[in-house]
Amino acid sequence: MAMGMKLDWSWSSALIGAASALATTALISSKPKDPTFEVVTIKLTSFKLNFPLLDAELILTIQVTNPNVAPIQYSSTTMSIFYKGALLGSADVEAGSQPAKSSQLIQLPARLDGLQLAHHAGSFIADAARREMVLDAAVDIAGTARVLWWDHKFKVHVDSHITVDPVFLDVIDQENKSKMDISLTGA
Numbered sequence: 001m002a003m004g005m006k007l008d009w010s011w012s013s014a015l016i017g018a019a020s021a022l023a024t025t026a027l028i029s030s031k032p033k034d035p036t037f038e039v040v041t042i043k044l045t046s047f048k049l050n051f052p053l054l055d056a057e058l059i060l061t062i063q064v065t066n067p068n069v070a071p072i073q074y075s076s077t078t079m080s081i082f083y084k085g086a087l088l089g090s091a092d093v094e095a096g097s098q099p100a101k102s103s104q105l106i107q108l109p110a111r112l113d114g115l116q117l118a119h120h121a122g123s124f125i126a127d128a129a130r131r132e133m134v135l136d137a138a139v140d141i142a143g144t145a146r147v148l149w150w151d152h153k154f155k156v157h158v159d160s161h162i163t164v165d166p167v168f169l170d171v172i173d174q175e176n177k178s179k180m181d182i183s184l185t186g187a
Helices: 011-027 113-117 120-131
Strands: 036-050 053-066 073-074 076-082 086-093 096-098 103-112 133-147 152-162 171-186
Touching: 011 171, 036 171, 053 113, 053 133, 076 103, 086 113, 086 133, 096 103, 096 120, 103 113, 113 120, 120 133
Parallel strands: none
Antiparallel strands: 036 053, 053 103, 073 096, 073 133, 076 086, 076 133, 086 103, 133 152, 152 171
8 A cells, every 4th residue: 555545435335244253253152052851750640550560650850951052952862771771661752842041841751671681680680789770772863953044953962871769760871972064055
C-alpha cells in the first residue's frame, strides 16, 4: 500500500467477520460427544413360571446423560444381557427424547431367562455365595439430533460390564463404554 493512501473500512465487513468467527467457534465447540450411561438400581419385580423353571422380571433404572448442545429423539430398541458369555435376558428401551445438556433416569423392564440361568447353575451358586455376579449388556440406540433446521441421524453403541450382588441386587461396580456415530448429512 502506498504511503498516504486511505484504507476503506466498513462496519458491515467487520460484522460479517465477527459473525463468521463466532459461527466457527460455535461449530467447533459443539462437536458431538458420546452420551454416558450408568445403572443406578436393579429391582426384582416378579417371577414368571416358564415350566419347569422361573424367569425373573426386573426393572433397571439407568441414568442417561446427553452432554451435547442438541436435543435428541431415539427409537425403541432392546438391550441384551449376558452372563458368562451366554444371552441371559433382555431389557426393552422405549422410544423417547432427551433435552440438550441434560441427565435423566429411565426405567427399563427386563426379563432374565430361567433356562439360561439353569445352564450356569454352578457358576450362579458360586457367585451368590460370594455375593458378586458379573453381567454384560449391549445395546444399539438410533435416533436423530436436531441442530438448527436439520435432523442428523446418529447411532450409539453401549457396552456395559456390571458387577452386582445377586442376593440383594445391589450394583457393586460398573464400566460403561459408549461410542456414537453421527451422520453429518441431513436426515
